[in-house]
Amino acid sequence: MRILSIETSCDETALAILETSDNNHFRALANNILSQITIHRAFGGVFPALAKREHARALVPLLEETLKDAGLYRSTSRHIIEHPLRPELAEIFSREPELFTAFITRVPEIDPPAIDAIAVTEGPGLEPALWVGINFAKALGMLWKIPVIGVNHMEGHFISALLEKTDNNGRDYRLVHADTPILGLLVSGGHTELILMKQWGRYTLVGETKDDAVGEAFDKVARILGLSYPGGPEIARLARQGTPGVYTLPRPMIRSGDYNFSFSGLKTATRYLLQSLGGLATLSEKQRADIAREFEEACVEVLVDKTVRAAKEFCAQTIILGGGVSANLRLRDTLANAVFRELPGRIFAAPAPSLSTDNALMIGVAGVLKNPRNTTTPETLLARGNLRIG
Numbered sequence: 001m002r003i004l005s006i007e008t009s010c011d012e013t014a015l016a017i018l019e020t021s022d023n024n025h026f027r028a029l030a031n032n033i034l035s036q037i038t039i040h041r042a043f044g045g046v047f048p049a050l051a052k053r054e055h056a057r058a059l060v061p062l063l064e065e066t067l068k069d070a071g072l073y074r075s076t077s078r079h080i081i082e083h084p085l086r087p088e089l090a091e092i093f094s095r096e097p098e099l100f101t102a103f104i105t106r107v108p109e110i111d112p113p114a115i116d117a118i119a120v121t122e123g124p125g126l127e128p129a130l131w132v133g134i135n136f137a138k139a140l141g142m143l144w145k146i147p148v149i150g151v152n153h154m155e156g157h158f159i160s161a162l163l164e165k166t167d168n169n170g171r172d173y174r175l176v177h178a179d180t181p182i183l184g185l186l187v188s189g190g191h192t193e194l195i196l197m198k199q200w201g202r203y204t205l206v207g208e209t210k211d212d213a214v215g216e217a218f219d220k221v222a223r224i225l226g227l228s229y230p231g232g233p234e235i236a237r238l239a240r241q242g243t244p245g246v247y248t249l250p251r252p253m254i255r256s257g258d259y260n261f262s263f264s265g266l267k268t269a270t271r272y273l274l275q276s277l278g279g280l281a282t283l284s285e286k287q288r289a290d291i292a293r294e295f296e297e298a299c300v301e302v303l304v305d306k307t308v309r310a311a312k313e314f315c316a317q318t319i320i321l322g323g324g325v326s327a328n329l330r331l332r333d334t335l336a337n338a339v340f341r342e343l344p345g346r347i348f349a350a351p352a353p354s355l356s357t358d359n360a361l362m363i364g365v366a367g368v369l370k371n372p373r374n375t376t377t378p379e380t381l382l383a384r385g386n387l388r389i390g
C-alpha cells in the first residue's frame with residue numbers, strides 16, 4: 001500500500017509518501033520537511049498563530065513537490081471553476097481561508113494519485129497548527145475518496161527509533177520488531193516521557209515531566225546563555241568546549257523514587273548561577289561553555305538514571321530513545337553505555353539523526369501500523385493538543 005503522511009504539530013511542515021508491501025519494509029517515495037525555524041527565531045520560541053499561518057501557506061506547494069518527488073504528479077484535469085465539492089471543502093477549511101483558496105485553485109487539477117490512505121498527526125502539539133494538517137488531510141481524503149487516519153505524534157517518535165535504514169540514500173527502512181517490553185524515553189520540545197510498550201502497539205505511561213519538557217529547558221537555557229532558537233543543538237555545540245564539574249547544578253527529582261521529571265527548577269538554577277557570576281555580559285566564552293556543559297550533564301544524568309531504573313523494574317528487553325532531544329549525542333552515548341553496562345543483553349536503539357526531530361515519515365509508518373485499509377475517516381478526527389499515549 002501507499003500512504004501519504006502529514007505532520008504539522010509544531011514548527012515543521014512535513015509530508016511523506018511511503019510504500020510498503022508487508023508493513024515491515026518501507027520505501028520513502030518522498031520525504032519533505034519545511035522548517036519554520038528562521039521565522040520563529042525572532043520570537044525565541046514557537047508562536048502558535050504564526051505556525052498556523054506558515055503551515056497553511058506551505059501545504060499546497062509542498063504537496064505538489066511531494067507528489068512530483070514520488071512520481072505521482074499528473075495533471076490532466078482542466079481547472080473547474082465550480083468544483084462539485086466546493087461547499088464541503090469550504091466548510092472543512094472554514095478557519096483556514098487562505099489554505100482553502102490555494103487548495104481549491106490547485107489541488108482539484110491534480111489527478112487523484114495512486115495513494116491508499118492518508119495519515120495525519122492528530123496530537124499532541126499546538127492545536128492551531130494541528131488543525132491545519134488535519135483539515136488538509138480531510139479535504140484530500142474527500143477529494144481523492146481515501147481514508148484519513150489520525151496518528152499520535154509521540155507514537156511516531158517511538159516508532160522512529162525502531163526504523164533501521166537499509167540503504168544509503170535514506171529511502172529504504174525496515175521496522176525492527178524488537179523484543180518486548182520496550183521502554184522508550186521520549187524527549188522533545190513539548191514532552192519528556194517514559195513509555196512502556198508491553199506488547200506491540202500497547203503503550204503505558206510510566207513517568208513524565210511535571211513542568212517543562214527537557215527540550216523546552218534546553219531552549220530556555222539557551223536564551224539565558226544568549227544563544228538562538230532552537231537551543232538544543234546550540235547548547236550541545238557550546239557544551240562540547242566546556243569542562244565538566246567546573247560548576248554544579250542540581251539533578252532534579254533524581255531521588256524522587258518515581259519516574260517523573262522536573263526541569264523548570266534546573267532552568268532557574270542556571271539563571272541564578274549566571275547572575276552569581278556577574279551576568280551574561282561579563283561571562284567569558286569558556287565560562288558559558290562550562291555552564292552549558294554542566295546543564296547538559298544535569299539533564300542527561302537524570303534522564304539516564306531514571307530510564308535505567310525503569311528498565312530494570314519493568315524488565316525491558318529493549319530500551320529506545322526518541323524525540324528531538326534524542327539528537328543530543330551526549331544523551332545518546334550516555335544512555336547507550338548505561339544500557340551496555342547495567343542491562344547486559346538488552347538492546348538499545350535510537351533514531352537516525354534525520355528521524356530524530358519532527359518528520360512525516362514516522363507518522364506514515366505509525367499510520368500503516370494502524371491498518372488504514374480497514375478504516376474510514378473518523379468523524380471524531382480532531383486536533384488534540386494534549387493527546388496522551390497509553
Ligand code: KG4
Nearest residue numbers: 188189190215230232233324325328357358
Ligand atoms: O521532536 P521535536 O523536533 O519537536 C517537538 O515535538 O517538540 O523536538 C524539538 C526539540 C527542541 O526543543 C530542540 O531544542 C531539541 O529538540 N533538540 C535538541 C537537540 N536537537 C534538537 N536538544 C538537545 N540537543 C540537541 N542536539
Ligand code: ZN
Nearest residue numbers: 188323324358
Ligand atoms: Zn516531535
